[in-house]
Amino acid sequence: MDGILFLIFAAAAVLCGLNVVMQRQPIASALSLIGVMGSLAALYLLLGAQFIAAAQVIVYAGAIMVLFVIVIMLLNAGAEKRTGVSLMARYLGLPALAGLLGALSYVIFRAFADSGVVRFGRFSAGAARDVGQALFTKYLLPFEITSLLVLIAIAGAVVLAYKEFER
Amino acid sequence: MTAAGVPLSWYLILSAVLFALGVAGFLFRRNIITMFMSIELMLNAVNLSFVAFSYHLNQVDGNILAFFVMVVAAAEAAVGLAIILTVFKNRATLQIDEVESMKN
Amino acid sequence: MQHLWLIPLFPLLGFLANGLFGRRAPKRIVSLVAVGSVLLSFLWVLRTLWALWPLDAPHLERYFAWIQIHDFRIGFDLAVDRLTAVMLLVVAGVGLLIHVYSIGYMGQEGGYYRFFSYLNLFMFFMLTLVLAANFLLLFVGWEGVGLCSYLLIGFYFLRKSATNAGNKAFIVNRIGDFGFSLAIFLIAVNFRTLDFAGVFSAVELRPVETGAGLVTTIGLLLLVGATGKSAQIPLYVWLPDAMEGPTPVSALIHAATMVTAGVYMVARMSVIYLHAPLALDVVAWIGILTAFFAATIGITQFDIKRVFAYSTISQLGYMFLGLGSGAFPAGIFHLWTHAFFKALLFLGAGSVIHGILEQDLRKMGGLRAKMPVTFWTLVCASASIAGVPFTAGFVSKDEILLAAHHHAPWMYWLGTITAGMTAFYVFRAIFLAFLGAPREAHHAHESPAVMTVPLVLLAALSLGGGRFNVSRWLEPLFPAPEARHDEALVVISVAAGLTGIGLAWLFYVARPGLADVVAGRLGALYRLVYEKYRVDELYNVTVVQPVVIGARNLFWQSVDVGVIDAAANGIGTRARGIGSVLRLLQSGNIRSYAAWVALGSVAALIAIGLAGGAR
Numbered sequence: 001m002d003g004i005l006f007l008i009f010a011a012a013a014v015l016c017g018l019n020v021v022m023q024r025q026p027i028a029s030a031l032s033l034i035g036v037m038g039s040l041a042a043l044y045l046l047l048g049a050q051f052i053a054a055a056q057v058i059v060y061a062g063a064i065m066v067l068f069v070i071v072i073m074l075l076n077a078g079a080e081k082r083t084g085v086s087l088m089a090r091y092l093g094l095p096a097l098a099g100l101l102g103a104l105s106y107v108i109f110r111a112f113a114d115s116g117v118v119r120f121g122r123f124s125a126g127a128a129r130d131v132g133q134a135l136f137t138k139y140l141l142p143f144e145i146t147s148l149l150v151l152i153a154i155a156g157a158v159v160l161a162y163k164e165f166e167r
Numbered sequence: 168m169t170a171a172g173v174p175l176s177w178y179l180i181l182s183a184v185l186f187a188l189g190v191a192g193f194l195f196r197r198n199i200i201t202m203f204m205s206i207e208l209m210l211n212a213v214n215l216s217f218v219a220f221s222y223h224l225n226q227v228d229g230n231i232l233a234f235f236v237m238v239v240a241a242a243e244a245a246v247g248l249a250i251i252l253t254v255f256k257n258r259a260t261l262q263i264d265e266v267e268s269m270k271n
Numbered sequence: 272m273q274h275l276w277l278i279p280l281f282p283l284l285g286f287l288a289n290g291l292f293g294r295r296a297p298k299r300i301v302s303l304v305a306v307g308s309v310l311l312s313f314l315w316v317l318r319t320l321w322a323l324w325p326l327d328a329p330h331l332e333r334y335f336a337w338i339q340i341h342d343f344r345i346g347f348d349l350a351v352d353r354l355t356a357v358m359l360l361v362v363a364g365v366g367l368l369i370h371v372y373s374i375g376y377m378g379q380e381g382g383y384y385r386f387f388s389y390l391n392l393f394m395f396f397m398l399t400l401v402l403a404a405n406f407l408l409l410f411v412g413w414e415g416v417g418l419c420s421y422l423l424i425g426f427y428f429l430r431k432s433a434t435n436a437g438n439k440a441f442i443v444n445r446i447g448d449f450g451f452s453l454a455i456f457l458i459a460v461n462f463r464t465l466d467f468a469g470v471f472s473a474v475e476l477r478p479v480e481t482g483a484g485l486v487t488t489i490g491l492l493l494l495v496g497a498t499g500k501s502a503q504i505p506l507y508v509w510l511p512d513a514m515e516g517p518t519p520v521s522a523l524i525h526a527a528t529m530v531t532a533g534v535y536m537v538a539r540m541s542v543i544y545l546h547a548p549l550a551l552d553v554v555a556w557i558g559i560l561t562a563f564f565a566a567t568i569g570i571t572q573f574d575i576k577r578v579f580a581y582s583t584i585s586q587l588g589y590m591f592l593g594l595g596s597g598a599f600p601a602g603i604f605h606l607w608t609h610a611f612f613k614a615l616l617f618l619g620a621g622s623v624i625h626g627i628l629e630q631d632l633r634k635m636g637g638l639r640a641k642m643p644v645t646f647w648t649l650v651c652a653s654a655s656i657a658g659v660p661f662t663a664g665f666v667s668k669d670e671i672l673l674a675a676h677h678h679a680p681w682m683y684w685l686g687t688i689t690a691g692m693t694a695f696y697v698f699r700a701i702f703l704a705f706l707g708a709p710r711e712a713h714h715a716h717e718s719p720a721v722m723t724v725p726l727v728l729l730a731a732l733s734l735g736g737g738r739f740n741v742s743r744w745l746e747p748l749f750p751a752p753e754a755r756h757d758e759a760l761v762v763i764s765v766a767a768g769l770t771g772i773g774l775a776w777l778f779y780v781a782r783p784g785l786a787d788v789v790a791g792r793l794g795a796l797y798r799l800v801y802e803k804y805r806v807d808e809l810y811n812v813t814v815v816q817p818v819v820i821g822a823r824n825l826f827w828q829s830v831d832v833g834v835i836d837a838a839a840n841g842i843g844t845r846a847r848g849i850g851s852v853l854r855l856l857q858s859g860n861i862r863s864y865a866a867w868v869a870l871g872s873v874a875a876l877i878a879i880g881l882a883g884g885a886r
Contacts, residue, residue, distance in 0.1 A: 093194040117172030153242030160249035
């Protein structure tokens with residue numbers, strides 16, 4: 001059961017990912033990205049990370065992607081034009097990409113070929129209680145700092161956008 | 168592969184593939200917003216990696232880190248989109264190749 | 272404790288006062304300070320000699336350790352013995368007279384304060400040289416007087432010929448100083464001390480060397496230094512050019528004091544030379560050859576100062592001849608008398624130049640009526656130098672000639688011929704300048720008292736200076752030479768001198784055109800001598816030009832421009848080259864940056880994997 005579920009959602013993720021990269025229209029890319037995130041949420045559930053799965057859907061797919069879609073609509077971003085191509089990206093990028101993928105795969109196979117299997121239900125520490133406990137005890141300082149970070153980001157975004165619409 | 172479970176390495180391979188897709192999108196797309204979305208794709212791939220390791224090590228710490236990544240991604244998205252809006256207002260273009268006043 | 276340090280200190284203070292503040296001070300104050308400081312120094316010399324009389328033993332005063340390395344000590348030590356006393360009297364006494372004279376001579380010149388401050392500085396260094404009790408301090412004074420000579424020769428620095436002459440003097444001196452330095456190094460290494468007392472006692476312990484050896488080498492190297500400073504062959508070429516300086520400078524530095532430093536030094540090192548007879552013989556050879564050589568040139572010159580310059584070279588040769596013959600007291604005695612009559616000759620020439628603003632003998636004549644004091648004092652000086660009986664010069668020169676005869680008879684004969692030539696050229700100058708009809712119109716006038724009083728004093732000393740039997744007083748310091756008094760030799764040398772005077776009378780008073788006729792007959796020979804045997808041109812071709820061309824082509828073009836500049840510029844150019852290549856990375860294209868990032872991350876991954884971090 002785990003295997004089938006994994007395959008389904010993994011395939012969905014990869015296909016949506018490909019779509020993100022290959023679509024001409026930005027809005028189509030955005031919607032594909034939402035699909036990727038949904039698939040990933042399911043995979044998180046398979047890995048026992050309940051809290052993260054919920055957060056993924058609420059925060060990522062529900063807030064961030066909505067923000068993306070709003071901006072795309074605001075800017076009326078149309079299809080991508082075929083302007084100047086970066087030679088550097090083409091001739092350096094493809095080999096780099098292939099190399100990256102190859103290197104990562106190699107490393108993963110070397111290190112984790114004989115690690116255990118993932119079974120749904122074997123990991124129990126992903127519930128909200130456990131996450132909350134760790135977050136407010138062991139990771140309290142990073143938690144507070146990240147909240148400060150968010151505050152700064154809000155302020156920055158407001159400053160940047162505010163100037164715009166003042167005109 | 169049995170119905171009982173999936174090897175951990177497959178999750179990691181999936182993460183690598185998604186990451187590679189994100190890099191590809193970043194390198195080969197010309198629209199700024201699409202490039203930004205590729206970055207989000209990369210971040211998601213890394214999140215998957217974190218959660219997989221969290222399972223592997225039987226600790227909650229990976230989940231915590233994935234959580235932090237998410238928060239930072241949100242902040243980054245907000246600021247980044249604000250910047251893109253500003254660039255659009257000044258240059259009236261969303262093509263990355265046309266934002267090149269620092270060239271040469 | 273006689274406080275010997277005060278002797279050089281007074282002129283040093285005078286130098287500082289005039290040098291720092293003299294520019295805005297009135298001339299009277301400047302003269303007062305300058306002459307006053309030398310006067311104080313001279314008085315202190317007299318007081319010291321009075322206190323230490325009869326000066327049987329040397330009086331050493333150690334002040335402080337200048338250099339101290341373990342047990343090798345060089346101190347600021349001053350010493351007085353009889354030899355030093357003679358030198359002190361000459362330097363301070365004649366120096367004082369010349370300082371007074373300069374008030375009148377330089378009265379209308381610009382840079383008055385500068386002249387006197389340099390002159391005071393010179394006195395400081397010369398007194399230090401004479402009082403020094405070790406080689407290094409002597410060398411300090413040695414170098415210092417060379418510096419002051421350079422400064423004073425080039426005093427009229429707007430004249431290219433003057434600055435060239437200053438350079439020439441300094442550079443040629445330097446060559447001599449190089450030899451001196453090598454000698455000092457040898458002494459320091461072998462005797463482990465530079466104090467005169469220590470070195471001499473160490474040398475006494477060694478056997479007398481026949482032929483080459485350590486002490487002979489030291490003696491010869493010291494002699495190189497002496498030939499530079501005292502203008503002997505082969506380093507005499509700077510002295511005639513040094514006449515570009517003001518005449519008091521020529522009188523003080525290039526007649527009475529600085530050029531005698533070499534003679535003093537050889538006399539001081541008598542112990543070394545007596546242990547190296549070969550070196551002593553070389554001293555005598557150089558002395559007599561220089562004396563003869565310079566006298567021949569002096570016969571032909573027309574610039575009055577040049578005549579006296581070659582005369583100085585010649586007389587210094589006599590002093591070296593005396594030293595080299597083993598008669599050290601005689602050499603110093605001649606130094607004593609020479610200071611009087613040579614300084615007088617130069618100061619008298621200065622008086623003439625001051626009066627008519629002309630230096631060429633061919634343009635003078637008939638000055639006797641207008642400048643009587645100058646004339647008569649110069650006659651006294653000329654008589655002294657010519658060896659007229661009972662003048663000071665006669666006494667000292669005869670002692671030298673007698674010693675020379677004992678050492679090597681041919682040196683005596685050559686010296687006698689030279690004495691004849693000396694008499695000839697000096698009286699030639701006197702007759703051309705003062706007798707006969709004026710060849711050009713002059714507004715000649717006698718010099719003021721401030722200039723003529725020193726002339727008179729020096730004339731008295733030129734005549735009566737022989738009364739101070741200096742050589743007998745110095746005899747205890749040196750091994751006693753065999754006393755030989757041969758009347759015949761004395762008569763012969765006096766005859767030579769009188770013959771010289773007579774010939775001068777013949778050529779320039781009785782038959783004025785005769786000189787030119789003889790010169791014409793001798794043709795090429797005359798021209799050669801007139802052009803100083805073309806020695807300067809020879810040096811130019813063999814030494815100066817190769818050095819200049821070598822330095823220009825080898826060191827400047829090849830090394831400095833080719834290697835060093837190229838390296839420095841090359842680094843800059845290379846940095847720029849590398850920079851322009853690296854700049855291509857900054858393409859301004861965001862996607863290429865991303866590609867590089869991806870590439871870099873792949874490389875990092877591979878590196879970590881290779882380093883075994885995959886586990």
